[in-house]
Amino acid sequence: MNRVGWIHSALQAEHDTGTGHPECASRVQAIEDRLTSSGLVDCLELSEPEALPVDALEAVHDPEHGARIRAAAEAGQSCVDSVDMPISAGSYGAGLMAAGAAVAGVDQVLRAGCDSTFVTTRPPGHHAEVNLAGGFCLFNNVALAARHAQAEHGLKRVAIVDWDVHHGNGTQHLFEDDPNVFYASLHQFPHYPGTGARDERGLGEGEGATLNCPQDPGSGDAEWLGAFEGELLPSLESFRPELVFVSAGFDAHARDPLSATLLTTEAYGQMTRALLQVARTLTGHGLVSLLEGGYDLEGLASSTAAHVQSLLED
Ligand SMILES: [Zn+2]
Structure with a gap:
Protein backbone atom coordinates (compact mmCIF):
# COMPACT_ATOMS: atom_id res chain seq x y z
CA MET A 1 0.00 0.00 0.00
CA ASN A 2 1.24 3.50 -0.80
CA ARG A 3 1.78 6.26 1.74
CA VAL A 4 -1.01 8.76 1.06
CA GLY A 5 -1.60 11.98 2.95
CA TRP A 6 -4.90 13.65 3.71
CA ILE A 7 -4.95 17.32 4.59
CA HIS A 8 -8.04 19.05 5.84
CA SER A 9 -8.98 21.72 8.34
CA ALA A 10 -12.15 22.31 10.33
CA LEU A 11 -11.68 26.04 9.70
CA GLN A 12 -12.86 25.59 6.12
CA ALA A 13 -16.42 25.11 7.48
CA GLU A 14 -16.37 28.78 8.50
CA HIS A 15 -16.77 29.74 4.85
CA ASP A 16 -20.59 29.97 4.99
CA THR A 17 -22.26 30.31 1.60
CA GLY A 18 -25.80 30.56 2.98
CA THR A 19 -28.83 28.30 3.17
CA GLY A 20 -29.26 25.88 0.29
CA HIS A 21 -26.05 26.77 -1.56
CA PRO A 22 -24.51 23.74 -3.32
CA GLU A 23 -20.93 24.69 -2.33
CA CYS A 24 -21.52 24.08 1.37
CA ALA A 25 -19.55 22.82 4.35
CA SER A 26 -21.55 19.56 4.23
CA ARG A 27 -19.45 18.59 1.21
CA VAL A 28 -16.26 18.26 3.20
CA GLN A 29 -18.19 16.61 6.05
CA ALA A 30 -19.60 14.02 3.61
CA ILE A 31 -16.08 13.21 2.43
CA GLU A 32 -14.79 12.93 5.99
CA ASP A 33 -17.71 10.68 6.97
CA ARG A 34 -17.13 8.35 3.99
CA LEU A 35 -13.39 8.12 4.47
CA THR A 36 -14.07 7.26 8.11
CA SER A 37 -16.93 4.75 7.62
CA SER A 38 -15.05 2.98 4.82
CA GLY A 39 -11.95 2.60 6.97
CA LEU A 40 -9.85 4.44 4.40
CA VAL A 41 -8.97 7.10 6.96
CA ASP A 42 -6.95 4.51 8.89
CA CYS A 43 -4.66 4.14 5.87
CA LEU A 44 -4.03 7.89 5.44
CA GLU A 45 -1.43 10.18 7.01
CA LEU A 46 -3.40 13.10 8.41
CA SER A 47 -1.92 16.56 8.58
CA GLU A 48 -3.30 19.87 9.89
CA PRO A 49 -2.45 22.73 7.54
CA GLU A 50 -1.52 26.29 8.39
CA ALA A 51 -3.11 29.28 6.73
CA LEU A 52 -1.16 30.62 3.77
CA PRO A 53 0.67 33.86 4.69
CA VAL A 54 -1.12 36.76 3.01
CA ASP A 55 1.86 37.88 0.94
CA ALA A 56 2.22 34.37 -0.50
CA LEU A 57 -1.01 34.96 -2.45
CA GLU A 58 1.02 37.22 -4.68
CA ALA A 59 2.67 34.19 -6.28
CA VAL A 60 -0.41 34.13 -8.53
CA HIS A 61 -2.79 36.94 -7.50
CA ASP A 62 -2.62 40.72 -7.73
CA PRO A 63 -1.75 42.31 -4.36
CA GLU A 64 -5.20 43.90 -4.03
CA HIS A 65 -7.03 40.57 -4.61
CA GLY A 66 -6.60 39.29 -1.07
CA ALA A 67 -7.14 42.72 0.47
CA ARG A 68 -10.42 43.15 -1.40
CA ILE A 69 -11.76 39.76 -0.24
CA ARG A 70 -10.66 40.44 3.33
CA ALA A 71 -12.40 43.83 3.32
CA ALA A 72 -15.59 42.35 1.84
CA ALA A 73 -15.69 39.59 4.46
CA GLU A 74 -14.99 41.97 7.33
CA ALA A 75 -17.64 44.39 6.07
CA GLY A 76 -20.27 41.65 6.18
CA GLN A 77 -20.84 41.61 2.42
CA SER A 78 -22.87 38.62 1.22
CA CYS A 79 -20.76 38.15 -1.92
CA VAL A 80 -17.56 39.41 -3.53
CA ASP A 81 -16.80 40.14 -7.21
CA SER A 82 -19.94 38.37 -8.48
CA VAL A 83 -23.24 36.96 -7.23
CA ASP A 84 -21.92 33.41 -7.64
CA MET A 85 -19.26 34.07 -5.00
CA PRO A 86 -21.13 34.17 -1.69
CA ILE A 87 -19.03 34.90 1.39
CA SER A 88 -19.35 35.23 5.14
CA ALA A 89 -17.22 36.69 7.92
CA GLY A 90 -15.13 33.51 8.02
CA SER A 91 -14.50 33.24 4.28
CA TYR A 92 -11.20 35.07 4.09
CA GLY A 93 -9.64 32.91 6.83
CA ALA A 94 -11.08 29.77 5.29
CA GLY A 95 -9.71 30.75 1.88
CA LEU A 96 -6.22 31.28 3.28
CA MET A 97 -6.48 27.93 5.07
CA ALA A 98 -7.52 26.14 1.88
CA ALA A 99 -4.58 27.70 0.04
CA GLY A 100 -2.26 26.77 2.90
CA ALA A 101 -3.57 23.21 2.77
CA ALA A 102 -2.84 23.03 -0.96
CA VAL A 103 0.74 24.17 -0.39
CA ALA A 104 1.11 21.69 2.49
CA GLY A 105 0.05 18.94 0.10
CA VAL A 106 3.12 19.66 -2.02
CA ASP A 107 5.35 19.46 1.05
CA GLN A 108 3.77 16.19 2.12
CA VAL A 109 4.84 14.60 -1.17
CA LEU A 110 8.13 16.37 -1.87
CA ARG A 111 9.42 16.66 1.71
CA ALA A 112 7.58 14.21 3.97
CA GLY A 113 7.84 11.23 1.63
CA CYS A 114 4.20 10.52 0.87
CA ASP A 115 3.57 9.00 -2.54
CA SER A 116 0.38 11.05 -3.03
CA THR A 117 -1.82 13.37 -1.06
CA PHE A 118 -5.48 14.35 -1.16
CA VAL A 119 -6.38 17.81 0.09
CA THR A 120 -9.97 18.75 0.88
CA THR A 121 -9.56 22.31 -0.31
CA ARG A 122 -12.68 24.39 0.40
CA PRO A 123 -13.48 26.90 -0.97
CA PRO A 124 -12.31 25.39 -4.27
CA GLY A 125 -9.96 27.34 -6.51
CA HIS A 126 -9.80 26.71 -10.25
CA HIS A 127 -12.15 29.53 -11.30
CA ALA A 128 -10.21 32.20 -9.36
CA GLU A 129 -8.43 34.59 -11.74
CA VAL A 130 -5.44 36.84 -11.07
CA ASN A 131 -7.72 39.54 -9.64
CA LEU A 132 -11.23 38.08 -9.65
CA ALA A 133 -13.02 35.60 -7.40
CA GLY A 134 -15.95 33.67 -8.85
CA GLY A 135 -17.54 30.29 -9.48
CA PHE A 136 -17.38 29.55 -5.72
CA CYS A 137 -13.57 30.12 -5.78
CA LEU A 138 -11.67 32.79 -3.80
CA PHE A 139 -7.99 31.90 -4.26
CA ASN A 140 -6.55 29.60 -6.91
CA ASN A 141 -5.33 26.79 -4.66
CA VAL A 142 -3.79 24.58 -7.34
CA ALA A 143 -1.96 27.51 -8.96
CA LEU A 144 -0.51 28.56 -5.60
CA ALA A 145 0.57 24.96 -4.96
CA ALA A 146 2.19 24.69 -8.39
CA ARG A 147 4.16 27.91 -7.86
CA HIS A 148 5.17 26.66 -4.40
CA ALA A 149 6.57 23.47 -5.93
CA GLN A 150 8.66 25.59 -8.28
CA ALA A 151 9.77 28.30 -5.82
CA GLU A 152 10.34 26.22 -2.68
CA HIS A 153 11.27 22.83 -4.10
CA GLY A 154 13.15 23.90 -7.22
CA LEU A 155 10.97 22.10 -9.72
CA LYS A 156 10.85 23.54 -13.21
CA ARG A 157 8.08 21.71 -15.05
CA VAL A 158 4.77 20.88 -13.39
CA ALA A 159 1.43 19.70 -14.75
CA ILE A 160 -2.15 20.28 -13.64
CA VAL A 161 -4.81 17.77 -14.73
CA ASP A 162 -8.30 19.20 -14.18
CA TRP A 163 -11.23 16.76 -14.39
CA ASP A 164 -13.79 19.01 -12.72
CA VAL A 165 -16.85 19.18 -15.02
CA HIS A 166 -16.34 22.94 -15.36
CA HIS A 167 -13.37 24.38 -17.23
CA GLY A 168 -10.74 25.88 -14.94
CA ASN A 169 -10.65 29.32 -16.52
CA GLY A 170 -8.60 30.83 -13.69
CA THR A 171 -5.90 28.18 -13.79
CA GLN A 172 -5.67 28.29 -17.59
CA HIS A 173 -5.35 32.07 -17.66
CA LEU A 174 -2.74 32.16 -14.89
CA PHE A 175 -0.44 29.81 -16.81
CA GLU A 176 -1.39 30.14 -20.48
CA ASP A 177 1.81 31.98 -21.45
CA ASP A 178 4.07 29.80 -19.26
CA PRO A 179 5.79 26.94 -21.12
CA ASN A 180 6.71 25.23 -17.82
CA VAL A 181 3.21 24.65 -16.47
CA PHE A 182 1.06 22.21 -18.46
CA TYR A 183 -2.68 22.68 -17.92
CA ALA A 184 -4.94 19.91 -19.24
CA SER A 185 -8.71 19.89 -18.74
CA LEU A 186 -11.59 17.53 -19.41
CA HIS A 187 -14.89 19.36 -18.98
CA GLN A 188 -18.43 19.61 -20.23
CA PHE A 189 -18.68 22.12 -23.08
CA PRO A 190 -20.56 24.31 -23.57
CA HIS A 191 -21.01 24.94 -19.85
CA TYR A 192 -20.01 27.42 -17.15
CA PRO A 193 -17.69 29.40 -17.34
CA GLY A 194 -17.70 29.36 -21.16
CA THR A 195 -13.94 28.95 -21.69
CA GLY A 196 -12.10 25.75 -22.61
CA ALA A 197 -12.66 25.41 -26.34
CA ARG A 198 -10.36 22.97 -28.07
CA ASP A 199 -8.49 25.75 -29.90
CA GLU A 200 -7.37 27.36 -26.61
CA ARG A 201 -3.85 25.90 -26.56
CA GLY A 202 -1.83 28.55 -24.70
CA LEU A 203 -0.30 31.86 -25.69
CA GLY A 204 3.17 32.96 -26.82
CA GLU A 205 5.89 30.80 -25.28
CA GLY A 206 3.14 28.81 -23.58
CA GLU A 207 1.55 27.69 -26.82
CA GLY A 208 1.01 23.93 -26.66
CA ALA A 209 1.21 23.80 -22.84
CA THR A 210 -2.58 24.09 -22.54
CA LEU A 211 -4.77 21.16 -23.58
CA ASN A 212 -8.56 21.37 -23.60
CA CYS A 213 -10.64 18.23 -24.19
CA PRO A 214 -14.23 19.55 -24.19
CA GLN A 215 -16.96 16.91 -23.89
CA ASP A 216 -20.59 17.13 -24.97
CA PRO A 217 -23.37 17.32 -22.37
CA GLY A 218 -24.65 13.77 -21.86
CA SER A 219 -21.17 12.25 -22.20
CA GLY A 220 -20.27 9.44 -19.85
CA ASP A 221 -17.48 7.03 -18.96
CA ALA A 222 -16.74 5.92 -22.53
CA GLU A 223 -16.19 9.46 -23.84
CA TRP A 224 -14.33 10.78 -20.82
CA LEU A 225 -12.06 7.77 -20.33
CA GLY A 226 -11.42 7.65 -24.07
CA ALA A 227 -10.25 11.29 -24.09
CA PHE A 228 -8.38 10.88 -20.82
CA GLU A 229 -6.37 7.84 -21.83
CA GLY A 230 -6.21 8.51 -25.56
CA GLU A 231 -5.45 12.22 -25.60
CA LEU A 232 -4.69 13.73 -22.21
CA LEU A 233 -2.24 11.13 -20.90
CA PRO A 234 -0.12 11.01 -24.09
CA SER A 235 0.13 14.83 -24.03
CA LEU A 236 1.17 14.71 -20.40
CA GLU A 237 3.87 12.17 -21.22
CA SER A 238 5.18 14.42 -23.98
CA PHE A 239 5.38 17.39 -21.59
CA ARG A 240 7.52 15.44 -19.08
CA PRO A 241 6.52 17.17 -15.82
CA GLU A 242 8.36 16.74 -12.54
CA LEU A 243 5.14 16.76 -10.47
CA VAL A 244 1.49 16.18 -11.37
CA PHE A 245 -1.41 17.98 -9.67
CA VAL A 246 -5.06 17.03 -9.96
CA SER A 247 -7.82 19.61 -9.82
CA ALA A 248 -10.12 16.91 -8.52
CA GLY A 249 -13.69 18.00 -9.00
CA PHE A 250 -16.31 15.28 -8.77
CA ASP A 251 -19.19 17.18 -10.38
CA ALA A 252 -19.08 15.21 -13.65
CA HIS A 253 -20.75 12.41 -11.65
CA ALA A 254 -24.14 11.34 -13.02
CA ARG A 255 -25.83 12.33 -9.74
CA ASP A 256 -24.44 15.87 -9.72
CA PRO A 257 -27.02 18.69 -9.99
CA LEU A 258 -24.61 21.14 -11.67
CA SER A 259 -23.81 19.17 -14.83
CA ALA A 260 -25.34 17.01 -17.53
CA THR A 261 -22.35 14.66 -17.58
CA LEU A 262 -22.87 11.06 -16.57
CA LEU A 263 -19.69 9.63 -15.05
CA THR A 264 -19.92 6.65 -12.71
CA THR A 265 -18.13 6.48 -9.39
CA GLU A 266 -15.79 3.87 -10.84
CA ALA A 267 -14.65 6.25 -13.59
CA TYR A 268 -12.88 8.33 -10.94
CA GLY A 269 -11.03 5.26 -9.71
CA GLN A 270 -10.06 4.39 -13.26
CA MET A 271 -8.82 7.91 -14.14
CA THR A 272 -6.85 7.97 -10.89
CA ARG A 273 -5.12 4.65 -11.58
CA ALA A 274 -4.25 5.58 -15.15
CA LEU A 275 -2.90 9.00 -14.16
CA LEU A 276 -0.98 7.60 -11.21
CA GLN A 277 0.82 5.13 -13.42
CA VAL A 278 1.94 7.86 -15.82
CA ALA A 279 2.87 10.26 -13.00
CA ARG A 280 5.03 7.66 -11.26
CA THR A 281 6.92 6.84 -14.43
CA LEU A 282 7.50 10.50 -15.28
CA THR A 283 8.10 12.02 -11.85
CA GLY A 284 8.86 9.29 -9.33
CA HIS A 285 5.93 10.61 -7.27
CA GLY A 286 2.20 9.98 -7.14
CA LEU A 287 -0.31 12.82 -7.31
CA VAL A 288 -0.98 16.04 -5.40
CA SER A 289 -4.78 16.04 -5.58
CA LEU A 290 -6.84 19.04 -4.56
CA TYR A 295 -22.26 18.97 -5.30
CA ASP A 296 -24.22 15.76 -4.83
CA LEU A 297 -23.12 14.57 -1.42
CA GLU A 298 -23.43 10.85 -2.22
CA GLY A 299 -21.76 11.21 -5.62
CA LEU A 300 -19.01 13.31 -4.07
CA ALA A 301 -18.39 10.98 -1.14
CA SER A 302 -18.35 7.77 -3.19
CA SER A 303 -16.19 9.27 -5.96
CA THR A 304 -13.70 10.69 -3.48
CA ALA A 305 -13.46 7.30 -1.76
CA ALA A 306 -12.81 5.62 -5.14
CA HIS A 307 -10.12 8.23 -5.87
CA VAL A 308 -8.41 7.82 -2.50
CA GLN A 309 -8.65 4.02 -2.67
CA SER A 310 -6.86 4.11 -6.03
CA LEU A 311 -4.16 6.42 -4.67
CA LEU A 312 -3.49 3.84 -1.93
CA GLU A 313 -3.22 0.82 -4.25
CA ASP A 314 0.23 -0.27 -5.36
ZN1 LIG B 1 -17.02 22.30 -11.07
Missing part, protein backbone atom coordinates in the same frame (compact mmCIF):
# COMPACT_ATOMS: atom_id res chain seq x y z
CA LEU A 291 -10.63 19.03 -4.21
CA GLU A 292 -12.51 21.32 -6.59
CA GLY A 293 -16.28 20.84 -7.19
CA GLY A 294 -18.77 18.05 -6.53
